[in-house]
Amino acid sequence: MAQKRKKKGGNKVVRNVIIGVEAVVLIAVVVILIFVWRATDQEGTGATKYNLGSDPEELGVNEEIVNDPTVKEIRDQYTTLAFFGVDARNGTLNKGTRTDTIILCSINNETGETRLCSVYRDTLLNIGTMDNPSYTKCNAAYAYGGPEKAIAMLNQNLDLYITQFVTVGFDGVMNTVDALGGVDIDIQQNEIKFLNDYQASMYSTETNTVITDNYVPVTEVGMQTLSGYQALAYCRIRYTAGSDFKRTERQRDVVSQIVYKAKQMDPAKITRICNDVFPYIATNMDLNDDIIPMASQASKYSIVASSGFPFDDKITTGLLGAKGDCVIPVDLEANVQDLHEFLYPGIAYTPSENVKTISSTIKAEAARYLGN
Secondary structure (H helix, E strand, C coil), X not given: CCCCCCCCXXXXXXXCCCCCCCCCCCCCCHHHHHHCCCCCCCCCCCCEECCCCCCCCCCCCCHHHHCCXXXXXXXXXXXXXXXXXXXXXXXXXXXXXXXXXXXXXXXXXXXXXXXXXXXXXXXXXXXXXXXXXXXXXXXXXXXXXXXXXXXXXXXXXXXXXXXXXXXXXXXXXXXXHHHCCCEEEEECHHHHHHHHHHHHHCXXXXXXCECHHXXXXXXXXXXXXXXXXXXXXXXXXXXCCCHHHHHHHHHHHHHHHHHHHHCCCCHXXXXXXXXXXXXXXXECCCHHHHHHHHHCCHXXXXXXXXXXXXXXXXXXXXXXXXXXXXXXXXXXXXXXXXXXXXXXXXXXXXXXXXXXXXXXXXXXXXXXXXXX
């Protein structure tokens, strides 16, 4: 059995990662779907329904993973989902837009214990294939090839076997939180200015105007209930200490609050809402076979841990030429092992040869620009 490595102390990464124009999208365990009253499919023509198929190669799963008994053990004990949040201002949840949010979700099939891990959007990974590699920011995968390419990217680089996903646009966040009566968040002094600034600058995707009617300034520190509009602004904050790394932590905090409140709803009401909102998401999950059965057991789920990938003791940032300012997993192999320990506790895992190859390439690519 592989020995678990002790986490190093070390300082948090403090260099800001250049993010660009964004519209943060929050997504959580499948329970969140039941509250997304509308995403950005404005005409309501129905969900973008995908059939990813079952071919491991097309899913980015290499043969070594397919035949690994440890992976079979993981798949027997856990359900792993990928959630994508996109800046879908033009109403599409397909390719052509980058993923502002990527969250991996592992659910223990027996206990319902759920773990969330954000994959930092600027992480340098191989979004191509092993035969035809392309190393760049991982959030470009969805833009180039939609959920199919994004899932293949996650599976290939992280030794995962993901077969299910959900994509939603950011408007759903506001409606989700409002439908729950708000979320309770502990606001810090250094967050107030930016939270209010984001509220004042956010635009409606329908009218291209500032949503001034929803703007209610936050004036005090401490625990308080945020509206959907305030919660979305809160999750976009990235100028305090920790920059984008702290931002993804805020996203997961709001997600946890959403799930906490969802757990308290009556299963019959959940089922009715599922039927109403299903046409406004993009997914390859089936309403009756996957979503309603899981959502109706919302009270079973409990978020027990959340984190970000790459892990903070095995990460750096740097300007890599035309690739821009990237998050660099300084040792992808070690990061992947830690990721499996986080998502699937109690199951020892050794990274594949593919991951070792990608890890070596990332080290060499970083060294070209940053030196040793």
